[in-house]
Amino acid sequence: MRIFSGIQPTGRKHLGNYIGAIVQWVAGQDRGDALYCLVDLHAITVPYEPPALREAVYDTAATLLAAGLDPDRCIFFRQGDVHEHAELCWLLSSVTAYGDLTRMTQFKDKAGSQRELVSAGLFFYPVLQAADVLAYRAHEVPVGEDQRQHVELMRDVAERFNTRFGEALVVPEVRVPEIGARIMDLQFPDRKMSTTGGSPQGTVYVTEEPDAIVKKFRSAVTDSGTEVVRAPDKAGISNLIDILAAVRGSSPEEVEASFNGSGYGAFKHAVADAVVEYLAPVRERYLQLRPDESELERILMAGAEKARAIASDTMVDVREAMGVGPVRRRQ
Numbered sequence: 001m002r003i004f005s006g007i008q009p010t011g012r013k014h015l016g017n018y019i020g021a022i023v024q025w026v027a028g029q030d031r032g033d034a035l036y037c038l039v040d041l042h043a044i045t046v047p048y049e050p051p052a053l054r055e056a057v058y059d060t061a062a063t064l065l066a067a068g069l070d071p072d073r074c075i076f077f078r079q080g081d082v083h084e085h086a087e088l089c090w091l092l093s094s095v096t097a098y099g100d101l102t103r104m105t106q107f108k109d110k111a112g113s114q115r116e117l118v119s120a121g122l123f124f125y126p127v128l129q130a131a132d133v134l135a136y137r138a139h140e141v142p143v144g145e146d147q148r149q150h151v152e153l154m155r156d157v158a159e160r161f162n163t164r165f166g167e168a169l170v171v172p173e174v175r176v177p178e179i180g181a182r183i184m185d186l187q188f189p190d191r192k193m194s195t196t197g198g199s200p201q202g203t204v205y206v207t208e209e210p211d212a213i214v215k216k217f218r219s220a221v222t223d224s225g226t227e228v229v230r231a232p233d234k235a236g237i238s239n240l241i242d243i244l245a246a247v248r249g250s251s252p253e254e255v256e257a258s259f260n261g262s263g264y265g266a267f268k269h270a271v272a273d274a275v276v277e278y279l280a281p282v283r284e285r286y287l288q289l290r291p292d293e294s295e296l297e298r299i300l301m302a303g304a305e306k307a308r309a310i311a312s313d314t315m316v317d318v319r320e321a322m323g324v325g326p327v328r329r330r331q
């Protein structure tokens with residue numbers, strides 16, 4: 001069973017990324033052959049500074065290794081190092097429906113918040129994402145809830161390819177965590193916690209200082225009630241319940257039961273303490289790993305080499321099936 005997922009190297013990743021994706025990635029190493037990718041080619045679809053991107057690659061790489069990715073048990077690499085992703089993206093564009101791309105909510109959200117250029121790359125993002133996964137013929141894609149639509153699209157792309165050109169690709173399944181698939185911004189609990197679109201006070205970073213984390217939870221937006229229960233009109237409290245359930249490895253019902261009658265103040269305090277404790281070992285390992293950039297680079301390069309071996313194999317089949325390039329000489 002092959003697992004593939006990617007994360008944007010936007011530097012400090014947040015608690016939503018951690019609970020929604022990273023925890024699943026670490027567990028995936030024991031469930032199958034896992035490939036995990038820092039998607040720098042995706043990160044360039046919104047305004048960015050080239051030197052900052054390189055720094056952010058190391059920040060994100062160190063965060064993931066600190067969280068428990070083990071280069072001996074998974075293939076961990078940088079997307080831009082494996083040219084097959086970009087080539088496959090173009091080939092797959094011919095079996096991607098333009099109309100489907102116009103329905104992608106991530107594009108609509110991100111395009112709406114751009115003040116300057118809305119790049120064609122932002123529109124094409126899901127095609128490159130399809131190529132990321134399909135290049136490895138992965139069976140499973142562990143992601144947060146917001147990426148479900150993109151995985152649906154890549155399934156359609158793979159199916160259309162297989163129908164049109166023959167069964168060269170695997171149609172992948174999405175894997176979304178039961179609790180914490182959509183962690184919300186602490187200040188705007190109607191929006192997901194986000195790297196590029198979140199509020200500074202509402203976004204808790206994996207490697208953030210404990211004091212700052214406590215402050216953010218203390219000022220989390222709630223409602224005028226007092227009961228620690230989930231409800232449609234209690235988005236803030238519902239989010240905090242989910243966070244605590246995910247961190248404790250329990251259910252939201254158990255969290256509600258254990259804070260029955262305790263009020264919001266004590267509850268927020270408990271969530272803050274639990275998150276600080278949960279992230280402390282990751283932060284500690286991050287601080288040890290981050291300074292050694294040549295070691296991080298070595299890990300990513302070694303990962304890219306292994307990834308390339310798999311992806312180039314897929315490309316031979318895809319090019320052959322599509323009639324691109326000369327007929328393959330059988331060996």
Ligand code: ATP
Nearest residue numbers: 008016017020021143144181182183193194195196
């Ligand atoms: P951006 O907002 O710029 O897209 P991001 O915060 O979504 O950034 P990504 O690198 O795009 O970060 O996402 C990495 C993984 O984290 C994806 O699997 C995504 O589904 C998951 N994820 C992102 N935000 C959340 C969230 N708020 N709750 C749960 N999972 C999330």
Ligand code: MG
Nearest residue numbers: 008106146195
């Ligand atoms: Mg995202």
